[in-house]
Amino acid sequence: MPRWEQGAEDRLRDAAIELFLEHGYENVTVTQITERAGLTRRTFSRYFADKRDVLFAGSEMLPVALADAVLEADAALTPFEALLTALEQVGGVLADRVAHHAAQRRAIVAASPELRERGRTKFADVAEALAGALRQRGASPSTAALMADVGVAIFQTAFGRWIDAPKDAMFAERVRAAADEIADAIGAGVKSRSR
Amino acid sequence: MPRWEQGAEDRLRDAAIELFLEHGYENVTVTQITERAGLTRRTFSRYFADKRDVLFAGSEMLPVALADAVLEADAALTPFEALLTALEQVGGVLADRVAHHAAQRRAIVAASPELRERGRTKFADVAEALAGALRQRGASPSTAALMADVGVAIFQTAFGRWIDAPKDAMFAERVRAAADEIADAIGAGVKSRSR
Numbered sequence: 031m032p033r034w035e036q037g038a039e040d041r042l043r044d045a046a047i048e049l050f051l052e053h054g055y056e057n058v059t060v061t062q063i064t065e066r067a068g069l070t071r072r073t074f075s076r077y078f079a080d081k082r083d084v085l086f087a088g089s090e091m092l093p094v095a096l097a098d099a100v101l102e103a104d105a106a107l108t109p110f111e112a113l114l115t116a117l118e119q120v121g122g123v124l125a126d127r128v129a130h131h132a133a134q135r136r137a138i139v140a141a142s143p144e145l146r147e148r149g150r151t152k153f154a155d156v157a158e159a160l161a162g163a164l165r166q167r168g169a170s171p172s173t174a175a176l177m178a179d180v181g182v183a184i185f186q187t188a189f190g191r192w193i194d195a196p197k198d199a200m201f202a203e204r205v206r207a208a209a210d211e212i213a214d215a216i217g218a219g220v221k222s223r224s225r
Numbered sequence: 226m227p228r229w230e231q232g233a234e235d236r237l238r239d240a241a242i243e244l245f246l247e248h249g250y251e252n253v254t255v256t257q258i259t260e261r262a263g264l265t266r267r268t269f270s271r272y273f274a275d276k277r278d279v280l281f282a283g284s285e286m287l288p289v290a291l292a293d294a295v296l297e298a299d300a301a302l303t304p305f306e307a308l309l310t311a312l313e314q315v316g317g318v319l320a321d322r323v324a325h326h327a328a329q330r331r332a333i334v335a336a337s338p339e340l341r342e343r344g345r346t347k348f349a350d351v352a353e354a355l356a357g358a359l360r361q362r363g364a365s366p367s368t369a370a371l372m373a374d375v376g377v378a379i380f381q382t383a384f385g386r387w388i389d390a391p392k393d394a395m396f397a398e399r400v401r402a403a404a405d406e407i408a409d410a411i412g413a414g415v416k417s418r419s420r
Binding site: 150194215217 | 342346375
């Protein structure tokens with residue numbers, strides 16, 4: 031890589047995020063991004079397929095990373111315990127990696143129907159991969175799908191709370207707290223309704 | 226409505242579902258549907274916007290129906306109890322209404338990327354409406370979003386199990402069982418990990 035392009039990926043991402051926040055994702059072109067970053071379209075193409083990829087690059091690895099972590103968790107754990115462990119581990123690594131841009135990225139995605147749809151597709155892929163891993167650990171297909179969806183809900187909640195207050199708790203603690211909150215809510219409901 | 230068009234909506238839906246199963250959703254035209262049903266395109270347009278609408282007609286009412294049921298549930302219930310009650314009530318009505326075609330419809334949607342995406346959008350709308358209702362019942366935005374996502378997971382699981390074995394349990398019992406299954410899974414996990 032030529033010396034003057036060092037840090038090109040970060041410069042492009044920073045420029046893109048600034049522009050998306052200023053003008054709205056839909057209104058920004060790759061040319062504007064490369065001009066703001068002081069780089070060429072050719073350099074852009076070396077790192078990103080298109081402007082959407084600036085926000086989602088790397089996310090195609092999330093389903094496999096989570097599924098692998100479920101499969102590699104201690105064999106003594108129940109499928110759901112293995113799922114929580116995977117969310118804590120992989121989410122923790124992800125949180126560290128994206129900390130710099132996470133809040134801005136969330137605001138950009140929330141403002142764009144196209145990006146929200148992309149986000150849903152991403153998490154559907156995550157849920158499918160998690161369900162596959164849970165079946166391999168012995169869960170029935172129906173239970174695996176349910177636990178995977180609950181796992182995705184926990185992951186998204188933990189991630190959102192961690193973005194809101196990254197210093198208040200580690201990502202893994204956010205995962206545990208969200209799971210406990212669900213169990214408490216269901217427990218209270220079951221008790222009061224079976225009067 | 227002219228006498229000979231009585232039952233037109235059902236005839237069109239039956240014809241569409243047959244054709245979707247035979248040829249795949251993507252390969253079926255509205256003309257084929259109307260020919261199979263022995264009706265005109267004009268009649269088709271009276272009931273459905275397009276061929277996708279044959280499968281999703283009425284589903285735009287689901288978010289509002291569920292949110293209303295959450296808001297109208299007994300004021301003494303916790304937000305999550307109100308959510309479960311809404312899922313039981315509205316899901317029960319829906320299950321009765323779609324029983325005739327539910328299994329075929331599921332197979333058609335599962336086979337089509339476009340329809341799966343449509344289904345995700347539909348349930349994202351449901352989750353958003355549920356979260357809004359839970360906030361109105363006093364849940365924080367973050368808790369409301371988490372409970373709404375868990376509610377959608379419960380609803381989808383209950384619906385799937387009910388389609389697989391409609392005579393084994395009422396829809397409402399499926400909702401309760403899925404919620405209990407989540408609470409048990411989390412409870413077991415928390416216990417074993419806090420050794």
